[in-house]
Amino acid sequence: MRYLKPLVVILIAHLSACGDDESNNPISPNNEPSEIDALALPIIDGEWTVGMVIGLMWPDGTTETRVYGKVEVGGEEPTADTLFEIGSISKTFTSLALADMVVEGTVFLDQAVQSLLPAGEVTMPSDTAEITLEHLSTHTSGLPRMPDNVNPTDPENPYADYTASEMYAFLNGHSLQFVPGNHWEYSNLGVGLLGHALARTDGVSWEELIESRVTTPLGLVNTAMTLSANQQQRFAQGHDAELAPVPPWEFDVLAGAGALRSSATDMLSYLAAQTGVSASSLTDAMQSTHQSRYAISNDMDVGLAWFINDDRYTWHNGGTYGFGTFAGFDRQSRAAVTVLCNTFTTYGAETALGLELLKLVAGESYAPAALPATLVLQPWKLAKYAGRYSMSGSGSIDVELSNTGHLFFHLPGQSPYRMFASDNDVFYLRVAVTEITFECDADACSSFRFEQAGITPFTATREQ
DSSP states (O other), X not given: OOOXXXXXXXXXXXXOOOOSSOBOOOOOTTSOTHHHHHHHHHHHHTTSXXXXXXXXXXXXXXXXXXXXXXXXXXXXXXXXXXXXXXXXXXXXXXXXXXXXXXXXXXXXXXXXXXXXXXXXXXXXXXXXXXXXXXXHHHTOSSOXXXXXXXXXXSTTSTTTTOOHHHHXXXXXXXXXXXXXXXXXXXXXXXXXXXXXXXXXXXXXXXXXXXXXXXXXXXXXTTOBSSOOHHHHHTBOOEEOTTSOEEOOOOOSTTGGGTOOEEOHHHHHHHHHHHHTSSOOXXXXXXXXXXXXXXXXXXXXXXXXXXXXETTTEXXXXXEOSXXXXXXXXXXXTOOEEEEEESBOOTTOHHHHHHHXXXXXXXXXXXXXXXXXXXXXXXXXXXXXXXXXXXXXXXXXXXXXXXXXXXXXXXOTTSOOEEEEEEETTEEEETTTTEEEEEEEOSSOEEEEEEEETTSOOEEEEEOO
């Protein structure tokens, strides 16, 4: 669940870690623990997040938690019981509720979702085949990432006021572009609809469905959609890519796609149950969610919500405007990792880190998190880039040097976005996967080229 503020932005769903210069130096809880810090500290030092909590479960079931940074800029350190928005990791809870209902015979994976919705109010698109519950859970329904009638009152809280009636109106008028089961496309709409349909079947809200079927049986006392007063005091402040505070997200009908908050302590308990390290009444249902059901690529499958790399590393990440989170486990060694950050970036620093940490605790080869290099340049070196640049009749872009010594990319009518140097004359943004390359001499820059996947690159020339 990765959504960004307006920009020339292509939205992305998932990031898989990759990198060169691999190390083959697996460690145990009592052997060179500094290797964990060596992977984690660059995330803090590179200002990819304000604060971070890492939970580790080793193959022998031993757990530990490590904390870094602050719950807010200038605030206190987080703890194992600090709560974070876990975003799309919530999808694994929705799919576990589905699997539990399948085990008890209440619903079936190949059941048409239409059968669980109110007759006469909504007709599911079924141009070629019925959309099933499994299709919704595996993102193979043919439904888009988001419905096109989302018009939030507050763009920074995009799910808060999207209702069931609006979702029904979209579904009634939508035509599928792909046959259900034949195409993979990450869909917050699909899993939100799944949660809504399951909750209707149980005669409860989605929040009550997850509490009764998942969090209470697993003893997850700090995993919830609505926080108590005590939990609210332990809820971390979320931040955007420029490390500015942002408000928390709220949900209505699409809660099943990303409404939960949780702590490292609870996430480790959740992962211990998923791996079978701890006994659970949901074991059979969990095993069902881990089965590969659709091949996304040569090395990645999807189960019921969970992504599966190399037929072993099973994981999901989550991103809201203020948080980036990861939870994963290794089916072979039963090691597990959670990474909870109170900052969102498109580059998914928490996911890149989480996947490498998972390899580390599983005793396999790992590498530093694959993220862009970040150079620290003095303000006098940044001054030559500042100025107004013309986009060939399409308006102007200001590159601004702030009094804090940072460079900002400022599109007309939008907030400025901080630019980070990755090389000489090369910068990137953290709100979108971009590269901005300047043409410069020693004293000034004449133009820059802007590149971003999915849009046509353009060159902007400095105005005289």
